[in-house]
Structure formats: C-alpha cells, structure tokens
Amino acid sequence: MTVGMTHFLILSALLFCIGLYGLLVKRNLFSILMCIELMLNAVNINFAAFNYFLPMPDLSGQVMMIFSITVAAAEVAVGLALIFRIYHDFATVNIDKINNMKG
Amino acid sequence: MNFYVIYPEIAVLVLALLLICADLILSAVETRRSLGYAAIMILGGLFISLFYQYHIDGSVYFYDNLFYFDNYAIFFKQLFLAAVVMTILFSLDYAEKLRYSGEYYAMVLFALIGMMVLASANDFLTMFVGLELMTISFYALAGFRLDDKKSAESGIKYLIIGSVSTAVTLYGISLLYGMAHSLDFSVIEKTFNVFSPLGVAGMAMIVAGMFFKMSVIPFHMWAPDVYEGAPTPVTGLLAMGSKAAAIAVFIRILFTAFLHITDYFMPVLAVFSAICMIGGNIAAIRQKNIKRMLAYSSIAQAGYMIVGICAATPQGIKSVMFYAFLYVLANVGAFAVLSVVDCQNNGTEYKNLSGLSQSAPVLAMVMAISLLSMGGIPPTAGFTGKLYLFTAVVESGYVWLAFIGFIMSMISVYYYLKVVRVMYQGSPDNSITVSGSIRAVVLISAVATILFGIWPQYLSILTDFAAFTFLR
Numbered sequence: 001m002t003v004g005m006t007h008f009l010i011l012s013a014l015l016f017c018i019g020l021y022g023l024l025v026k027r028n029l030f031s032i033l034m035c036i037e038l039m040l041n042a043v044n045i046n047f048a049a050f051n052y053f054l055p056m057p058d059l060s061g062q063v064m065m066i067f068s069i070t071v072a073a074a075e076v077a078v079g080l081a082l083i084f085r086i087y088h089d090f091a092t093v094n095i096d097k098i099n100n101m102k103g
Numbered sequence: 104m105n106f107y108v109i110y111p112e113i114a115v116l117v118l119a120l121l122l123i124c125a126d127l128i129l130s131a132v133e134t135r136r137s138l139g140y141a142a143i144m145i146l147g148g149l150f151i152s153l154f155y156q157y158h159i160d161g162s163v164y165f166y167d168n169l170f171y172f173d174n175y176a177i178f179f180k181q182l183f184l185a186a187v188v189m190t191i192l193f194s195l196d197y198a199e200k201l202r203y204s205g206e207y208y209a210m211v212l213f214a215l216i217g218m219m220v221l222a223s224a225n226d227f228l229t230m231f232v233g234l235e236l237m238t239i240s241f242y243a244l245a246g247f248r249l250d251d252k253k254s255a256e257s258g259i260k261y262l263i264i265g266s267v268s269t270a271v272t273l274y275g276i277s278l279l280y281g282m283a284h285s286l287d288f289s290v291i292e293k294t295f296n297v298f299s300p301l302g303v304a305g306m307a308m309i310v311a312g313m314f315f316k317m318s319v320i321p322f323h324m325w326a327p328d329v330y331e332g333a334p335t336p337v338t339g340l341l342a343m344g345s346k347a348a349a350i351a352v353f354i355r356i357l358f359t360a361f362l363h364i365t366d367y368f369m370p371v372l373a374v375f376s377a378i379c380m381i382g383g384n385i386a387a388i389r390q391k392n393i394k395r396m397l398a399y400s401s402i403a404q405a406g407y408m409i410v411g412i413c414a415a416t417p418q419g420i421k422s423v424m425f426y427a428f429l430y431v432l433a434n435v436g437a438f439a440v441l442s443v444v445d446c447q448n449n450g451t452e453y454k455n456l457s458g459l460s461q462s463a464p465v466l467a468m469v470m471a472i473s474l475l476s477m478g479g480i481p482p483t484a485g486f487t488g489k490l491y492l493f494t495a496v497v498e499s500g501y502v503w504l505a506f507i508g509f510i511m512s513m514i515s516v517y518y519y520l521k522v523v524r525v526m527y528q529g530s531p532d533n534s535i536t537v538s539g540s541i542r543a544v545v546l547i548s549a550v551a552t553i554l555f556g557i558w559p560q561y562l563s564i565l566t567d568f569a570a571f572t573f574l575r
Contacts (some may be wrong), residue, residue: 008283023267032263039270043277048261051283060286061277071235074385075269078242079262085246085255093355098256101328 008049013040029083029093033076040072108165108172111149111180112216118145119212126205135204138196142208143188146215148186153177157568168287169226175573176223176423178566183218186343186431187211193439193544194336197446201334202249210247211340214240218348221251225359227276228287230352234272234316236488238265241341245333257332264315264325272312278305288360293362306361313356316349317405319375320382327390330398335445338394339438342401343431350408350427354420357412358574365415373413373426373504379406379513388518392442392572396518397434402475403515404430407492410508414495422491425562427475429484429555436473436548439541440466447535456522457529463537468524469545474519476552479512484555491563523554 027048032046044065051061083093090098106113127136168322189210198204217237224230242265246258280286282302283294292512293296297306309448311322318326329337357365383403390396409429411423440459441451443466448455460467476485493505555562 005281012277016270019270020267023263029259036266036270037261039267040273043270043273045312046274046277047280050277054284056284058284061280062226063274064231064280064286067228067232071232071239071269074239075242075266078239079259079266082242082246082255082258082262085249086259089252089255098259100188100256101253101331 004055008045012042012045014047015039017043027094029086030093031081032095033079034042035078037072037076040042044068074101105163105165108163109170109468112219113147113152114145115216115219118142119209119216122205122209122212126209129205132448133200135208136195136199138205138208139198141192142212143191146184146188150181150188153181153184157565159572161563162572164225168289169229170220171223171225173223173402173572174352174556174569175355175420175424178569179222179347179427180218180219182347182424182428182431183215183222183344186347186435187215187342189431189435189439190336190340190343191546192540193435193442194334194570195337196538197334197336197442197539198230200250200446201247203247206245207244210240210244210485214244214340214344218344221348221352224352224355225288227280227288228358230356231273231276234352235269235346237345238269238316238556241265241337241345244337244340245329247337248334251332253332254334254400255332256330260328260332261325264304268315270320271308271315275305275308275312277309278302279309281305283301288356291360293360296324298364302534304363309352309356312372313349314354314375317353318402318408320379320402322377323383323402324380327398328397328404330401331392331395334392335394335438335442335451338397339434339442342397342438344402346405347427347431350405350423354412354423358415358420359558364505369413369415372409373501376409376413377504377507379403379409380507382520384511384515387515390518391452393453393456393522396522397437397441400515400518401434403511404477406511407508408488410501410504411492413501413504414497414499416499417567417574418495418498420486421563421566421575422495424570425491425559428562428566429488429552432548432552432555433473433476433483433485436469436545436552437477439544439548440470440473443537443541444533448532453522454529455524456526458531459526459535462531462533465542466535466537466545469549470526471523472549472552474522475516480516482553482556483551484559485515487559510568534540 019035022035047061047065198207217233220233241264245261246253246255268302283295315322351363383399387396388401408423411419476483479489480484497505
C-alpha cells in the first residue's frame with residue numbers, strides 16, 4: 001500500500017479534531033495552549049502534503065508552512081507570558097477559576 | 104523589487120524599533136510622553152503623504168503579487184493611521200499609568216503594521232502574516248495593565264479564542280491551497296477546482312475565521328470580555344482598527360479570491376448581518392459597563408458594515424469605507440472620554456459617568472455627539488453613513504435588510520441616550536481635570552463628526568474613487 005495524499009489529509013484532520021476536542025475539554029491553560037499547537041501543526045501537515053503532491057514544482061505551500069511555524073512560536077511566547085501573569089494574579093491556571101467577566 | 108510600494112510599513116516598522124531603543128536609553132524615571140509625541144508626528148506625516156499616492160491607474164504590486172498597493176489599500180492605510188494617531192494622542196495620559204509605557208507605544212505601532220499589511224494583502228500568505236502581526240500585538244496589548252486582574256483575564260481569553268480562529272482560518276487556507284494549487288487571490292479566482300467539497304469547506308473555514316476577527320454574532324463571544332478587560336485606549340483601537348482591518352481584507356478576499364461564489368454567498372451574508380444588528384443592539388441594552396455596551400454596539404456596527412458588503416456594488420463598498428471612517432471618528436471621541444473617566448473615576452460603569460456634564464462639560468458634549476453619531480442621528484456623520492449603506496443595499500434588492508437596519512438603529516438610540524441621560528442628570532463625585540491632548544482629540548473628533556455629517560462630499564468623493572477603482 002502506498003501512502004497517498006488522502007492519508008495525510010486524514011491524519012491532519014484527526015490531529016485537528018483532537019486539538020479541538022482537547023481545547024473544549026481541558027481546563028488547564030497549558031494543556032489548552034498545547035491543543036492549539038496541535039491544531040496549528042495539523043495545518044502544517046496539510047500544507048506539506050498538498051505541496052508534495054502538487055502537479056507542478058512550486059514551494060509556496062512550504063513557505064506558508066514555515067511562516068505558520070514561526071507565527072505559532074510567537075503566539076505561544078505571548079501565551080506563556082500571559083499565563084505567567086494569570087498565575088501571578090490568580091494563583092491558578094485553571095480556566096474555570098479565572099472566568100470573572102460574564103454577561 | 105519596488106520598495107517604494109511598502110514605504111508606509113517600513114517607516115512604521117523603523118519607528119517602532121526606534122521607540123523600543125529610545126525606551127531602553129531613557130532613564131527609568133523619565134516620562135515616555137516624548138516617545139508618544141514623536142510617534143504622532145511621524146504617523147501624521149505618513150498620513151498626509153499617503154494623500155499623494157492616490158492614482159488613476161497602474162496600481163503596483165510588490166514581490167510577485169503578494170502585496171497590492173491600490174487606492175482601496177491606501178484609503179484603509181490612512182484610516183488606520185488616523186485611528187492610531189488619535190489613539191496615541193488620547194492615551195498619553197493613560198500610558199503614564201502603565202508600567203511599560205514605551206513598549207505600549209511600540210506595540211500599538213506593531214499592530215498598526217499588521218493592519219496596514221492586511222489592507223493591501225493580495226495573497227493568503229500576506230494576509231496571514233498581517234492578521235497574526237495585528238492580533239498577536241493585540242493579545243499583548245489587552246493584557247497590558249499589570250495592576251488589573253481583568254486585563255490579564257481578557258488577554259488570555261482573547262489569545263485562546265483568537266488562536267483557535269487562526270487555526271481554523273489556516274486550515275481553510277490549506278484546503279483551498281490544495282484545491283487551487285496557489286495562495287494568490289487572483290489565481291484562486293480563476294481556478295474552478297475550488298468548487299469541490301474540500302474547496303468549499305476551505306472557503307467556509309476562512310470566512311468563519313474572518314467572522315471571528317470581525318466579531319460577527321455566532322463568533323462574537325470573545326468581544327465583550329476582551330473589550331471590558333483591556334485598557335481603554337486598546338479597547339478603542341480594537342473596535343476601530345482591528346475591525347476595520349478585518350473588514351478590509353474580508354472585502355478583498357470576497358471580491359477577488361471568492362468572486363465566483365459571491366452570488367450564492369450574499370444572501371447568507373445578509374442573514375449574518377441581520378443577526379448581528381439585532382443581537383448586538385438588543386444585548387447592548389442591558390449592559391452595566393459602558394465598555395461592554397460599546398462592545399455589543401460594535402458588534403451591531405459590524406452588522407451595519409456588512410450590509411454594505413451585501414450590496415456587492417461599488418456603492419456598497421464605498422458606503423462601507425465611509426462608514427468605517429466615521430466610525431473611527433465617533434469611537435475616538437467616545438473612548439477618549441472613557442479613558443479619562445477610567446483614569447480619574449476608576450471605572451467605566453454607568454455610575455462613574457454620572458454628572459460628567461458638570462465636572463467636564465466638553466467631555467460630556469463630545470461623548471453625546473459621538474454616541475449620537477453611532478446611533479445615526481441627522482446632523483452627525485453617522486446619519487450620512489447609514490444613509491449611504493441603506494441606499495446601496497436597497498438598490499441591490501435587499502429591502503428587508505435595510506428595514507431591519509432602520510428599526511435596529513432606532514433601538515440603538517435608546518441605550519446611547521441612556522449614557523447621555525446619566526451624564527447630564529447625575530451629580531459628579533469628584534472633579535475631573537482634562538489635559539490639553541485629550542481636549543484636542545475630543546474636539547477633532549466632534550468637529551469632524553459634525554462636518555462630515557453636514558458636508559459629506561469630500562470624504563464621499565475619496566471613498567467613491569477608491570471603491571470604483573477597486574471594483575471594476
């Protein structure tokens with residue numbers, strides 16, 4: 001059996017769904033950040049796979065992938081800084097305990 | 104490579120980096136006001152210089168179609184520059200209270216670069232980078248008040264929901280890339296492969312991600328919390344800049360990349376816009392906090408702007424641009440007043456504004472004018488903007504949408520006037536001092552709101568020109 005594009009798409013869709021599921025279920029901010037990373041990495045697999053199976057030689061998918069990895073790193077850096085502040089202010093990283101604004 | 108095309112972005116980037124360096128060199132006790140003034144001068148110069156960039160034909164691409172410098176982009180760049188200049192001007196006092204005010208100015212400028220890149224994005228790569236530059240700066244800005252727990256909460260909420268929307272958008276882009284084999288808007292437009300199930304799913308995901316950024320109603324849940332917790336000037340910039348940038352790029356995606364589905368998509372968009380206007384205005388009525396009220400009202404304003412997109416004509420696009428600009432003017436007034444109140448009365452509840460007409464009559468007057476403009480009362484620019492929007496959409500056959508818009512504008516006047524009543528009836532708790540920069544910015548916003556209401560033709564000609572060269 002050869003590994004075709006469909007396999008990669010299914011893999012990435014699964015990863016994306018696992019990330020989304022974890023995001024909805026997990027209460028710990030660090031786990032939530034990791035789930036977001038999972039979703040972003042699912043996208044990277046998609047880009048790489050689509051680029052590999054492209055009929056003509058073109059690297060735009062891989063370029064996009066590199067940009068998305070970089071941006072995800074920046075996002076996580078800001079996210080960790082904010083979690084640090086949350087822990088400093090609330091002494092917890094449980095997302096249910098910091099939800100004070102409602103309405 | 105024609106670097107001249109991206110000179111506004113380069114200038115703002117250099118300015119932001121210089122501000123960071125200057126912040127490091129200045130001694131810790133010294134005020135950072137001077138950095139703010141320097142930023143205002145240079146951004147103001149850029150704003151004026153962009154007037155000379157409008158052109159009849161020969162819009163220029165930069166770097167192989169990645170970046171498009173047309174009149175539409177120039178108009179939105181000017182809008183963002185105006186919004187940021189006025190935001191910095193009224194946050195000079197507010198930034199004193201922040202611990203890292205030098206970095207605050209630099210962050211605002213990074214967000215501005217993101218918005219300006221978004222306005223001329225002509226490729227999903229550029230759009231993604233601009234969008235992320237803007238939103239990541241805003242995550243940091245939302246959590247900028249170290250003395251306020253709410254600020255950290257709003258920052259983390261914005262980050263989580265914003266990153267999810269980014270992931271969804273990116274997934275959509277990847278599916279579209281797989282179908283169209285390109286990220287270029289104009290190539291995607293010409294590829295009929297995108298009408299496969301995967302391609303349509305990709306388009307839907309991209310649109311959903313954009314709806315998150317525009318806070319259209321099923322995807323709006325982050326907006327009220329983030330608006331309430333973020334520092335007041337940042338809330339203002341979120342309402343003006345972030346929303347306008349998302350709408351700018353949404354229009355470009357819709358009318359270049361997705362041009363062939365617009366006929367099918369417009370009725371759906373009309374329904375979203377109706378939900379937005381109804382939901383936003385009704386939810387705004389029962390808010391206690393004015394920032395939260397303005398968050399819901401900004402959701403409704405997004406609905407009004409989408410009305411113009413539904414028209415899918417140059418008139419519609421023109422009315423969206425016109426409305427976005429006067430929405431910036433109205434918001435500058437309202438948030439400038441709110442930032443003073445937040446600073447000196449320690450809160451933005453309705454009761455904090457009571458008796459503002461006695462403690463600071465100018466601020467109360469400007470707040471009233473700004474709110475009436477958002478509500479669309481005749482002598483102000485808001486009326487003209489809504490007139491353009493609803494005329495354009497009626498000409499395209501969506502009479503019911505215009506009808507909902509009219510009714511909802513009337514309802515919105517109720518909660519806007521509630522603020523005015525509190526300001527003019529209550530008695531003040533303490534006196535309020537108004538600094539020169541605040542006085543300048545509120546007067547600019549009030550005068551401009553009324554001038555564009557009485558003589559809309561100058562702004563109208565400009566937006567007409569930009570819209571007609573955009574859709575031809």
